[in-house]
Amino acid sequence: MSAKTLYDKLWEDHLVRSDEDGTGLIYIDRHLVHEVTSPQAFEGLRLSGRRPWRPDAAIATPDHNVPTSGRDQGIRDPIARIQVEALDRNCETFGIPEFGMNDVRQGIVHVIGPEQGLVLPGMTVVCGDSHTSTHGALGSLAFGIGTSEVEHVLATQCLIQKKSPTMRITIDGELGPGVTAKDLVLAIIGEIGTAGGTGHVIEYAGEVIRSLSMEGRMTVCNMTIEAGARAGLIGVDETTIDYVRGRPHAPAGELWERAEADWRRLHSDPGARFDREVRIDASRIVPQVTWGTSPEMVAPVDGRVPDPARESDPVRAEGMRRALAYMGLEPDTPIGEIPVDHVFIGSCTNARIEDLRAAAAVARGRRVAEGVRQALVVPGSGLVKRQAEAEGLDRIFIEAGFEWRDPGCSMCLAMNADRLAPGDRCASTSNRNFEGRQGKGGRTHLVSPAMAAAAAVTGRFTDVRELQEEA
């Protein structure tokens, strides 16, 4: 038998049938549902008189629209309220389990799935949301889908798919102190570009990936979508298994033994062939800061804003010029001289407990700088929030002048009240720096949680390693 990639194994495990032209019907094990992309899918079921195939395979939670403060007073924005109420009602009608807005287990779908053990290695996982790629960190095949497909999965537990080409990114060497998974994935996107992985399933491999925690791996897989890929994957190892063990919905006892044995085959075989191979040397990666309006527009913190005049490709140069105009930046400005007035620590990329610990370690004993008007910390789930409070992280943030909020997507996409005003400049741990993403006219710089905290306490982008040496 020939050597298989992890993707081959996951595909074969889930193939219900395939047509002559290679179109497959793929079985879906877990369907994550949130309030924004599901209402029309539920209405479709209703109009066609269909029922969910397996309601227990779905799990719903409101995250995109929920307020991050004053929840006891309900949701003030009428449109958000209608969407959240519609989700509650649809889940009740169709028997889908839901963590409602005031449940401690509520949070960003991509945080709560793994946290609850609702996402397990070897599963197929879908959600009407592009950052579903996050879950590939557990060795599951996970991707975002559209509203028609949400309905399709609800009604049939399957999806019609063609197999994607594969790409392996091997990261050799070692990450330096103060350099995180976020810096790594930003550097990867900077290197291969936002179209670098188009249509591919990317598997991450190499020593650096093996040494990352599950939180770090989720950060990397989360941003895989920003490289244009369909899904990100990381093979199962001890770190994966230790993470899953004991989670509320993980198997236990004899079933755990069987599951664990099965999961241990979830990695690419030696000699497996990929359609593309990329190698990255981690040792030269330093903390990263995006300067433009696409995640590939990224620079090392000790670097400078690039000059479009030095770009030979005229289309790229024009894109850079437009980005710099939007961002209000001059070519050749040292990254370390860009001041920030907002800081956002949150999102499905970086709102897990380890992210909050990293930010708190920098904030501890310091104060949010004068020019920073708002510094938000939005935990990824109610349980992350509770854990952080048990560790006293909330006190550290509050004493430093950060606002400590309730879980949700918040300023990652600014669908709720948390948003930038035109011209605001934000150091953000989220995943997209598109024009208007955090509010019309807002300027987003993507960074790691430690770098965001460093920007908060110094009022500009600062190499967090300098602060870590001081401490």
Next chain:
Amino acid sequence: MDKFETFTGVVAPLDRANVDTDAIIPKQFLKSIKRTGFGPNLFDEWRYLDHGEPGMDNSRRPLNPDFVLNDPRYRDASILLARDNFGCGSSREHAPWALTDYGFRVVIAPSFADIFFNNSFKNGLLPIVLPSETVDRLFRMSSGEHALEMTVDLADQRLLPAGGEPIPFDVDPFRKHCLLEGLDDIGLTLQHEQEIRAYEARRREQAPWLFGSG
């Protein structure tokens, strides 16, 4: 999805190229949680003289008398005739939802944007590509004093304009089958219900932890 049966309807000539999905259904209406109810806001910016927002009483809004759908001749149109590249722009599925909710069942144009074309079939709307000359001819026939009535026969793949020659058209055989049988993607997948059940039974043996509530 309802079966697509032969029907006779009025043709509305929308003499524009590059009709984009934001023109078909402007973005302020996407906040809705429904996939029905978009019909009154179909072509909102062209159809009304004021600016439309969700929740307005559309029956009280000033109509643009120059817009084709407000012309009494085309009041009950169910066939839309347009120019090149119909449905370009964002991938919103709300565009076919709005057209079918209004009552359109067929759109005829010399070319369509790809995603719109695919989304249409998923929602029981038949997009028909005809040569520019034929489209020209239909524009002339439908713009006279009286509206043009036309029969759409999908099974035989032809249009029968009242008082004119039959016009044959092409359609992908698989998609034709789906429309005629009223099969959406979901209906199609459900034809494999037994295979899905068999897969589940097998999988439940191999990996029971995927099926327990844990």
